[in-house]
Amino acid sequence: MTPEAESPLHVIVTAGPTREYIDPVRYLSNESSGTMGFAIARAAVACGYRVTLIAGPVHQTTPEGVERVDVVSALDMLGAMEKHFPSADAIFMAAAVGDFRPKELLAGKWKKKEEGGSGAILELVENPDLLATIAAGKGHRKVIAFALETSDGEARAAAKLVRKNADYIVLNGAAALNAASSTVTLIDAGGTVWTAEDQSKDETAAALVDLLEA
Ligand code: CTP
Numbered sequence: 016m017t018p019e020a021e022s023p024l025h026v027i028v029t030a031g032p033t034r035e036y037i038d039p040v041r042y043l044s045n046e047s048s049g050t051m052g053f054a055i056a057r058a059a060v061a062c063g064y065r066v067t068l069i070a071g072p073v074h075q076t077t078p079e080g081v082e083r084v085d086v087v088s089a090l091d092m093l094g095a096m097e098k099h100f101p102s103a104d105a106i107f108m109a110a111a112v113g114d115f116r117p118k119e120l121l122a123g124k125w126k127k128k129e130e131g132g133s134g135a136i137l138e139l140v141e142n143p144d145l146l147a148t149i150a151a152g153k154g155h156r157k158v159i160a161f162a163l164e165t166s167d168g169e170a171r172a173a174a175k176l177v178r179k180n181a182d183y184i185v186l187n188g189a190a191a192l193n194a195a196s197s198t199v200t201l202i203d204a205g206g207t208v209w210t211a212e213d214q215s216k217d218e219t220a221a222a223l224v225d226l227l228e229a
Pocket residue numbers: 089108109110111112113114142143144145146147159160161162163164175179
């Protein structure tokens with residue numbers, strides 16, 4: 016279907032970090048700024064697609080024409096994905112999802128020092144793999160995952176492609192976090208499709224949205 020057709024492709028983009036609260040004022044999170052996901056949402060809406068942007072806590076302006084759903088934790092993000100994925104044609108999973116969350120959410124501040132001792136142990140439980148969970152039953156939907164790797168990037172990303180039932184995986188180095196540009200490698204089941212050195216996130220976003228035309 017062309018973007019100009021009456022019923023445009025529905026594209027889901029996830030962006031930013033997730034935040035896993037320990038108590039009312041402390042949380043576990045990561046450095047993701049959401050820049051890549053918001054750039055994809057802008058590029059997709061510019062192509063005439065219907066875009067649902069599921070965003071963790073970020074300081075980013077909502078692109079005009081995009082439906083934004085704000086979430087906090089990985090489980091919140093999964094809930095939003097499960098709600099919107101059935102009507103979608105594609106998902107770009109650019110969010111940096113926290114792999115673990117505190118086992119308990121404390122109602123009041125964690126008064127660890129009052130318990131004595133010089134250290135603290137926070138018990139964590141694993142979050143589900145959001146993408147693997149929804150992509151297991153993806154049907155016709157196109158699934159584009161991301162991977163941030165610091166070593167053995169291509170091999171690790173290729174393994175994630177299979178594990179998460181993705182059609183493509185976009186490999187970044189740690190330098191991509193919070194940066195305006197990055198070196199990215201696009202991988203599919205056949206191996207490396209292309210590598211772009213030091214490319215702006217807007218250029219990468221446009222190249223990734225082009226994948227939907229195929
Ligand atoms: N992802 C997800 N749910 C998670 C973790 C990751 O959906 N709990 C998605 C990310 O949004 C990304 C892809 O899976 O599209 C790869 O994320 P990454 O953090 O690189 O992978 P992990 O499976 O968490 O592996 P690692 O142990 O290397 O962190």
